[in-house]
Amino acid sequence: IEEIFDFGSSIILLLRVKMIITRDEVLGDLGSVCIFYTTFALLLAAVEPSWSIIDRVYFISATISTVGFGDVTTGSANGRLLTVCMIGIGLLLVWRLVDKYGAYFHQIYLIKLPESNASTDFERLIFALCPIIIVAFIAWLAVFIHMQLDFIDALYFVCVTMTTIGYGDHSPKSNHGRIALAFFLPFLL
Numbered sequence: 257i258e259e260i261f262d263f264g265s266s267i268i269l270l271l272r273v274k275m276i277i278t279r280d281e282v283l284g285d286l287g288s289v290c291i292f293y294t295t296f297a298l299l300l301a302a303v304e305p306s307w308s309i310i311d312r313v314y315f316i317s318a319t320i321s322t323v324g325f326g327d328v329t330t331g332s333a334n335g336r337l338l339t340v341c342m343i344g345i346g347l348l349l350v351w352r353l354v355d356k357y358g359a360y361f362h363q364i365y366l367i368k369l370p371e372s373n374a375s376t377d378f379e380r381l382i383f384a385l386c387p388i389i390i391v392a393f394i395a396w397l398a399v400f401i402h403m404q405l406d407f408i409d410a411l412y413f414v415c416v417t418m419t420t421i422g423y424g425d426h427s428p429k430s431n432h433g434r435i436a437l438a439f440f441l442p443f444l445l
Contacts, residue, residue, distance in 0.1 A: 285353060289442070292316075292349055296342050303335040314434040317441040320346030323422035350442070391443045392418060398436040403428050417441070 297312040304312070307328070315328045319342060330336050392414055400410040405426065413426045417437075428434045 281356075285356070288349060289353075292346065296338070296346075299338055300330075300335070303332055303338055304330060308431075310431045310434050310438070314428070314438045316342065316346070317438040318422075319343060320350050321417075321441040322347075322420045323417055323441065325422050325427040326424045327427040391440070395436075395440040395443075398440060399433070402430060402433040402436045 293313060293316055296316050297309065300307060300312045300315065301309075307315070311328055315330075318324055318328070319339065330339050395417075396410050396414045399405060399413050400407070403410070403413070403426070405413060409426065416423055416426075428437050
């Protein structure tokens with residue numbers, strides 16, 4: 257019971273940790289992502305006019321997450337040139353965000369938690385993995401519902417996608433599946 261109480265106290269401490277990332281920074285980062293998606297969705301509309309907005313957003317997410325399922329690809333030289341530009345700019349954006357928010361979780365894991373009751377490596381590991389596990393569970397649920405995969409295939413799909421392996425044996429066929437995946441892909445990294 258004492259260990260459960262210490263673990264609960266550690267969760268409360270995690271919620272009280274002072275953010276080293278300000279609200280304005282988060283809003284600025286969200287703005288950068290929105291500008292990136294909007295710009296490339298509009299440019300893709302010019303070079304791939306048959307694609308829906310869902311196809312364009314899904315393609316952008318699959319590309320910058322480096323998964324690339326292969327079910328939506330550009331066919332023209334202009335589309336491929338645009339994709340090369342999108343990869344360069346998109347990876348820089350993703351790497352910057354991963355570095356920034358990774359540093360935040362690094363501070364929680366290595367600096368704030370050792371100062372607290374969460375002094376065991378196991379407790380610090382749990383706190384470090386909590387955001388990943390929560391996002392993975394929500395993504396699994398979305399995949400399970402929208403792609404209509406069974407439990408194991410949905411788990412397999414989320415794990416293969418999170419690790420950016422992307423075998424291509426499963427990809428969303430419906431618009432709901434593509435919307436869900438386009439939203440979750442940036443968070444799964």
